[in-house]
Amino acid sequence: xxxxxxxxxxxxxxxxxxxxxxxxxxxxxxxxxxxxxxxxxxxxxxxxxxxxxxxxxxxxxxxxxxxxxxxxxxxxxxxxxxxxxxxxxxxxxxxxxxxxxxxx
Ligand code: HEC
Numbered sequence: 655x656x657x658x659x660x661x662x663x664x665x666x667x668x669x670x671x672x673x674x675x676x677x678x679x680x681x682x683x684x685x686x687x688x689x690x691x692x693x694x695x696x697x698x699x700x701x702x703x704x705x706x707x708x709x710x711x712x713x714x715x716x717x718x719x720x721x722x723x724x725x726x727x728x729x730x731x732x733x734x735x736x737x738x739x740x741x742x743x744x745x746x747x748x749x750x751x752x753x754x755x756x757x758x
Pocket of ligand 1: 683684686687688689690691700701702707712713714715725728729733734735736737739751
C-alpha cells in the first residue's frame with residue numbers, strides 16, 4: 655500500500671509548491687505594475703486598484719467580463735495610460751503574473 659501511495663503524495667506536493675512558486679514569481683513581475691496599481695486595495699492610483707480583480711464581474715469599464723483572457727489582453731495591449739506588455743513580458747512571466755493576480 656505505502657509503495658502505491660508514496661508517489662501519489664510526492665506528486666501532490668510537487669504540484670502545490672509549483673503553483674505557489676508561480677504566484678510568488680508573479681509578485682516579482684508585478685513590482686513594475688505597482689507604480690500605477692494598488693494590489694492591496696481597489697483604490698485608484700494611475701490605474702484601477704487590482705485587489706479582488708479576478709473576482710470582479712467586469713473590468714473598470716463596466717462592460718468587459720473579467721476572464722484570464724480579457725485581463726491578459728489588457729496587459730498585452732494596454733491603452734488609456736496603461737503600457738502594452740506584449741513584448742515586455744514572456745509567456746512564463748505572464749502566466750506567473752496571472753497566478754499572482756488571482757491571489758489578490
Ligand atoms: C504607467 C502606469 C501603469 C503601469 C506601469 C501598469 N498599468 Fe495597468 N493600467 C493603467 C491604467 C491607467 C489603466 C486603465 C486603462 C483603461 O481605463 O483602459 C490600467 C488598467 C489595467 C487593468 C484593467 C483593470 C480594470 O479593472 O479595468 C489591468 C488588469 C492592469 N492594468 C494590469 C496591469 C499589470 C498586470 C501591470 C504590470 C505588468 C500594469 N497594469 C502596469 C496604468 C498602468
